[in-house]
Amino acid sequence: MKQTKIVTWLLSISVIVALAGGCASFKTAPTAQPAEITVSAAMGLKEALLDIQKVYEAKYPDVKIVYNFAGSGTLQTQIEQGASVDIFLSAAEKQLDELQKKNLINPATRKNLVGNQLVIVVPKDSNLGLVSFQDLAKNDVKKIGLGAPETVPAGEYGMEVLMFLGIWDEVKDKSVRGKDVQTLLAYAEMGNVDASIVFSAVAVTSDKVKIVAVAPPGSHRPIIFPGAVLADAKQPKAAEKFLNYLTGPEGSKVFVKYGFNPLGAKQ
Structure with missing residues (x-):
């Protein structure tokens, strides 16, 4: 009788272990958090970029875009003061030129996005x-x-x-x-x-x-909206991919919709 109880006890333990193992196999792997790209962008690009964001995040659900819109000079100052930014999109070349002199952007990623009137x-x-x-x-x-x-x-x-x-x-x-x-x-x-x-x-x-x-032709410098990935970007690869998208066919199509003239990559 005692031997029968021992056998029953061992069988119970085996069942519990098996069930525990089975439950473990059904556990869902933790979902990876999307890569968050912080984009400081000139206010003039706001409507087009918000439109692009919807399409891009739907196409690449592993990416989340966070915008910071303001005047280009204000954004430049924020970056110089240490703001955490992955991409800077300016309404003029001057701001990127100054950041480049201070080694705050990655010049290899710099591109001219669009022109305007x-x-x-x-x-x-x-x-x-x-x-x-x-x-x-x-x-x-x-x-x-x-x-x-x-x-x-x-x-x-x-x-x-x-x-x-x-x-x-x-x-x-x-x-x-x-x-x-x-x-x-x-x-x-x-x-x-x-x-x-x-x-x-x-x-x-x-x-x-x-x-x-x-404005009459020749009355001002060409209006160019350039962009670049920051030298200390937290998501440099994801940021460069998004910047390339902005100058590619899909991004350019949206910019045209809002009256911009796509310029492509900086030579």
């Missing part, structure tokens, strides 16, 4: 009759939205146009400075200014303003 927008119901940049010097134009030239590329390009036309001294005191192009667009939308100088790709995102003039 500089335009004047006015409130939809404006009746000032503005048709050119020269018209900004008219007496009935009281306030002009202009990006701070020191930190906002659209403002720097705008100042170049006004100086080229010889009217900068006449209009500079009319300028209402904005921290980025979206702010300048909002000024015009709300009627806080008579006109704002912005990128055309930003202007077309609003149905509350109308474009009345394009």
